[in-house]
Amino acid sequence: MSRARGFVTTATAIALALSVTSCAESKRDSGSKQGRGGGTFAYATSDDPASLDPVFTQDMQSGLVAAQVFEGLTGVASGDVRAEPRLATGWTVGKDGLAYRFTLREGVTFHDGAPFDAEAVCFNFDRWYNLPRTAQSANFAYYYGYFFHGFATGPTADSALYKSCTAAGAHEAVIELKKPFAGLIDALTMPQFAMQSPKALKKYQDDGASNPNTTAYSTAHPVGTGPFTLESWDRGKEVVMERNDDYWGAKAKVDRLVFVSKPDSKERVAALRNGEVNGADSVSPTDVGTLDREGFRVETRRPFTLAFLGFNQKRKPLDDPRVRQAIAHAIDRKAVIGASFPKGTVEADQWLPKGMQGWAEDVPEYANDPEKSRRLLREAGAVGTSLELNYQSGGGSACLPAPADTLNILRKQIEAVGLKIKPVAIPSSEFSDRIYGTSDHDIEMSCWIGQVNLADSFIGLAFGFPSLEWGFDDPELYKDLAHAQTVPGRKEQNEVYAALSKRIMQILPGVPFASSPSSIGLDPEVSGFVASPISQEMFHTVSLG
């Protein structure tokens, strides 16, 4: 055979092999589902975790991994935001609201065999309080710094809430605070405050590292008490977990759990339809119908999010309340939601999602009224002003599923009353820097995802101190928000927050417009999956086939 013909033959053979492959591939999929279905649950997530040490993280993805590996003294009830006992079986609060006595679950051990006891609890609390300076910064122990008002050292030392932790017997720990904090039990449900193995922390963690998220502990050796243990984390690709056979509670039904990082929602859906994964997080609203028709299961998280427009009052004419009101009246929430949000989305009229602590019935309303908008703009002399509208480029998120569509309709509504809108897409890696770190922005379109049932986690975090994001200074408001945290008793605290929620809508730092549910696509053979409003699904109840 001549060489030339040889080449042609090889080429033909390859082409044939490729076409055979394609057929074989589709068969292989169904085969693999049955063959390996009981073993490994693969879940396409929207991001890679920032770190495996939850105390240094703020992102949902790190929280989701942590929720499988770790547990806190308290946890949220399945499918709810309510706090319930977890590693603590009960607690009592002193009359002054300063001392919390936790009774600990007995017979619990960490994955490395270390016992979970009062000493371990105190080790964790003391560790957080004593974190060194770099670890205290906003990209790391942000939530501890926020909820506990400071650390042992550094500029926040004087305001720190934490006083001490004492082991009163092996299974009883007493946490003492300097000021009351009625939200403590709820705060402790957060993955950031999960209990970690003192033994593993001592061996692998370096809290003083210039980036504590790159230590051996944070990248490879997280040790908790949860239903899964970490096997490996391949950055940007996947997190692999294995069942913890020594778990104190109901053991996981699958042997292995793999979170595959796929930032694009279309890609997650394609992988699910293709049989590459068994579940896909945050499926975009447009794909929900398709998945439904094709026989996939779609689970919905109750709305606990907030999409909003934020105004930078450092920029004229946004410092004029009439202009802010004009924009608020220009927005037709129903139309925005109808055009760009999934079924089940509710209109948001304040800076707290419905169902969160402090949500108020009677907030100042800004009903859709283009005529009034035009009048307000004329009065303010702002007709025809051009404003930039910044939003994060890239795919949608659980709280703003189709940002480009949302932006288009909002733009049309605002331009209809006489302002000019220039949309500016900013890559997600630069968005925070630009919005929180500079005054170089007019209006932002953004959203929050609730992580805990504390009003403070929304309005306190956003409006509790001067910020370049909003560009206004209101010391009275900061003082009152700080005071709200220390009101003893949940009921009294709820009322204080409701009043604050109304007040913030009067100030109108921006316009919240939608609270959306997010959807999860699942292979029809998956059972036991319970969607969590705060995206903290627990996978030990999930089984295949």
Added chain:
Amino acid sequence: MLGFVVRRLLQLVPVLFGLSVLLFIWVRALPGDPARALLGRHATPEAVADVRARLGLDKSLPEQYVAHLKPLFSGDFGRSISDGRPVLESFFDKLPATLQLGAAALLIAVVVGIPLGYLAARHQGRWPDTLLVSGSLLGVVTPVFFVAILLRLVFADWLHWLPTGGQQDPRIDATHVTDFYVLDGILTREWDAAWDAFVHLILPAIALGTMAMAYIARITRASVIEVLGEDYVRTARSKGLSVMTVSRRHVLRNALLAVVTTVGLMAGMLLSGAVLTETVFNFTGIGHYLFEAISTRDYPVIEGFVLLIAVFYSLINLAVDVAYGVIDPRVRLS
């Protein structure tokens, strides 16, 4: 020959030095401060200053450059700011995936490109030729990422024939010996793992190989046409040798010289194309990692990876030059 290789390696030194200076300046010209990026909003100026000092960013640029260059001589490329791993370790960790992808792409390019170019040349001016010339032009001008996205859309998202991305089904608990996934599957006799890795390689390899294939087809066509017009080919034919024999002994052997050079240059194209292909297919090789590093301003990774890729590219080209001398005795390596 040895002298040639040594000289070429020495020439590499000033090139790499120049590249390292350019890279150093370019990376620092990117907007964004790594220390601030690390600490996030509301970071106190003291904390930022502290981290800047720890990363050595408080020194002057020339001082930073010297501090950055020194360890390079001992093979220390520093550590990633975002994941803390040594850059060199990450590079060699990710390299097998990229090599596997590049090799598969090159294989497709050569195995399909050369026969196509040859066929077109033999039918010069007739329809197979016209088809190839216009088709390959399309292949050359279409950006890699476009081909990649298109292939994924059609074969993965719509037809569900092939996976949308990744290197292996996450549910397969495969043993990895060499980190060349297909090879690993074969070595450990985990046939389904090998097959799965192969299947995951198809779309990225075609996406990455398309442009190279089009180039190779065009070069092959042009040089075959040129050789076909040579006197020695006419002589061989007039001696009564069959078309096949002439093709094999005289035409292809001479025409392939130009093709081999192209294949060498292709290596560079494949490496840069890998950044985009790997990103589209979530294929965790060096391209994917480099892309992530650029988006997080991970200075040591960007600098280290680009330098290492440059070294790698130079070595491939050197190998091609050496191979050139082997194929064509007329070429002296001097």
